[in-house]
Amino acid sequence: MSPIYLEAAVVVLGVFLLALEMFVVQGEKKILAWLGIAGLGIVLAASFFVDQTAPTGAVPSYHAFYSTDSLAMFFKRFALVTTIIVLVMSVDYLGVVRKFTPGATAHGGLGEFLALPVLTCAGLMWMASAVDFVMIFVSLELVTISFYVLVSYTRRNAASLEAGVKYLILGALSTGFFVYGITWVFGLTGQTNLEQVSAVFAAYQGSTAPLLFAFVLLVIALGFKIAAVPFQIWVPDVYQGAPTPVAAFLSVGSKAAGFVVFIRVLRTFFHATAIAHKIDLLLVAVAACTLVYGNLAALPQNNLKRLLAYSSIAHAGYLLIAVASSADPASGGAIAFYLAAYLPMTLLSFLVMIVVANYSAGDDIADFNGLSKRSPFLAFAMLIAMVSLAGLPFTAGFFGKFLVFTVAIAQHQTLLVILGIITVACGFYYYLRVVKAMYFEPDTTPSGQPGGQIPVGLLTRVTIAVLIAAILVLGIYPKPALGLLGSAAPQEAAGVLRSVSPQVVLR
Amino acid sequence: MPPLLFWTFAALMLIFGISVIAQPNPVSSALSLVVSFIALAVLFVSLDAFFIGIIQILVYAGAVMVLFLFIIMLLDLRSGQRKKAHAVTVAGGILIALIFVAELGQVLHAFPEGNRTAPALGAPVQDVQSVGHVLFTSYNLPFQIVAVLILVATIGVVVLSKKELD
Structure with missing residues (x-):
């Protein structure tokens, strides 16, 4: 069975959920989320049994657009896991959604909130496989357009609407840059398939100016997706205004898919050896700006959602260190492991935030004051997430950063390593502020019932436990995961970026 | 196409493009955009891309812009309301x-x-036929994804424009 059926199954699942909502499920909509989770779980399991080998003989027409390499499979599974956890979050968040959406009945207007992430997941999976600019563009647009809707979903909330408009306008602008970049690539090469573009680039003799121009246009658009500085202006406002599960989805799913496309486009452009040195310089500059801006701007934040938005920018910076050190064969593995660590810790902090915010009706850091007394379990989960985001040892975040710095040192990226270490220290301050609020501040919640337990649903409880376990296992005993990544994801990613032009190492 | 015509329509397109953002009245902006689209369609036709030229007029200048005008008039935007x-x-x-x-x-x-000047096309191209053929054979997969995209967009429109019921 070809992996192409995985996306088809996800789309069918999304449409099935929509139809079910319309014709069958009249009352409680949570059943839709559970069906969605079950369906995506089955697809995830099936993804381990698909036949990855390229078809021989008569090549199906989709093969020029759709890669089945291990990089694609890794990010497909990544998208599936992310969407499953986002659906778990959505169940807890339905009350807030209901409050801020118009609807005639008590459960009106909720079904689409659970079905749209499933369709978005199909887009993310297609992005992971896209090896043709046409395919990249349509799958990217599928993801972006569903995020426009999801971000502004709670439209009675002015902040959500504002976030939606900002995301729409800036997203449309970045799409414009992307299409213009594709136009230049097509004009230069007459091809849209990345492999064929690479072949033309490798033999390219003319002026480098148009090549660089096309590259910069594409970097602007993809930088917007991965929230790299200076294309990050939208991030804090959109994260804060968007429904919390959507913010989590944006910061994990959309970012990871952006990175896989970025990696593929970068690999294509490295074939043009004449500009490789300049690409390296640009990557170092963007990575340095992203690191410094994300970490410094996070310092004064008092709202946890905004804090996580800046943290998402900062983590894009660490990932970009690995991208900038892509001459190292281990950089692909480092990127994959970093993202695999980033998934549980970010989703865990968003999940705990949803549960706590449901109870105390706010997502400022002050709302977490004394959480350890109100709910030791949630406080412990948040502690693990924050410690891992900060990168303390025995957590997944530590090994992610460790691998990134290892490849950066091997590639003599002195500037980025120094900046990275300084900004990690900044990170301790703002992540541990949340821990301080939970464990050392008196319980000052305005809800009138301090000391009361925060109710946590069974599904949420299990998910939190699994995420904690994932962070600790990846942090204490990462070897099996690294081995798994070594054989599964990064074989392809191992030389991810620079397999073909090893001579262009930035020294 | 004589260069004179090319320059005329290119200039028209740009002038009305600027006019779209320069006009204080949204209706004039929308109408300027229609003229800009038509001039662009002429440029497409001059390149023997008849299909894209016609579609440009039918879809963009016709359907999309008329819809735009409807919305502007329904919303009753006044030109004076714009913030400086x-x-x-x-x-x-x-x-x-x-x-x-x-x-x-x-x-x-x-x-x-x-x-570089591209060599002129030898025989007239059956562009509707070739676009359709390519769309349903080699570009089948992206075409299917566009279908999902349109589904998502439709759901989004319904969700976001649903009437307040209370």
Whole structure:
């Protein structure tokens, strides 16, 4: 069975959920989320049994657009896991959604909130496989357009609407840059398939100016997706205004898919050896700006959602260190492991935030004051997430950063390593502020019932436990995961970026 | 196509393109955009791309812009309601646009292949037929994804434009 059926199954699942909502499920909509989770779980399991080998003989027409390499499979599974956890979050968040959406009945207007992430997941999976600019563009647009809707979903909330408009306008602008970049690539090469573009680039003799121009246009658009500085202006406002599960989805799913496309486009452009040195310089500059801006701007934040938005920018910076050190064969593995660590810790902090915010009706850091007394379990989960985001040892975040710095040192990226270490220290301050609020501040919640337990649903409880376990296992005993990544994801990613032009190492 | 006609329509397209953002009245902006689209369609036709030219007029100038006009009139936007833009913002915007144009000029200057004249097409191209053929054979997968995209967009429109019931 070809992996192409995985996306088809996800789309069918999304449409099935929509139809079910319309014709069958009249009352409680949570059943839709559970069906969605079950369906995506089955697809995830099936993804381990698909036949990855390229078809021989008569090549199906989709093969020029759709890669089945291990990089694609890794990010497909990544998208599936992310969407499953986002659906778990959505169940807890339905009350807030209901409050801020118009609807005639008590459960009106909720079904689409659970079905749209499933369709978005199909887009993310297609992005992971896209090896043709046409395919990249349509799958990217599928993801972006569903995020426009999801971000502004709670439209009675002015902040959500504002976030939606900002995301729409800036997203449309970045799409414009992307299409213009594709136009230049097509004009230069007459091809849209990345492999064929690479072949033309490798033999390219003319002026480098148009090549660089096309590259910069594409970097602007993809930088917007991965929230790299200076294309990050939208991030804090959109994260804060968007429904919390959507913010989590944006910061994990959309970012990871952006990175896989970025990696593929970068690999294509490295074939043009004449500009490789300049690409390296640009990557170092963007990575340095992203690191410094994300970490410094996070310092004064008092709202946890905004804090996580800046943290998402900062983590894009660490990932970009690995991208900038892509001459190292281990950089692909480092990127994959970093993202695999980033998934549980970010989703865990968003999940705990949803549960706590449901109870105390706010997502400022002050709302977490004394959480350890109100709910030791949630406080412990948040502690693990924050410690891992900060990168303390025995957590997944530590090994992610460790691998990134290892490849950066091997590639003599002195500037980025120094900046990275300084900004990690900044990170301790703002992540541990949340821990301080939970464990050392008196319980000052305005809800009138301090000391009361925060109710946590069974599904949420299990998910939190699994995420904690994932962070600790990846942090204490990462070897099996690294081995798994070594054989599964990064074989392809191992030389991810620079397999073909090893001579262009930035020294 | 004689160069004179090309320059005429290219200039028309640009002038009305500027007019879209310069007009204070949204209805005039929308109508300027229609003229700009029609001039662009003429350029497509002059390149023997009849199908894209016709679609440009039918879909963009026809359907999309008429819908735009409807919405503008339904919303009853008045020209006087616009907030005055800050001078620094305007200057910054113009500066960025100028930098971009300068960059583009440099790139085009360094790109002699851009001046190459493509050989004329031998036989007339069956462009509707070839577009349809390519769309349903080699570009089948992206075409299917566009279908999902349109589904998502439709759901989004319904969700976001649903009437307040209370």
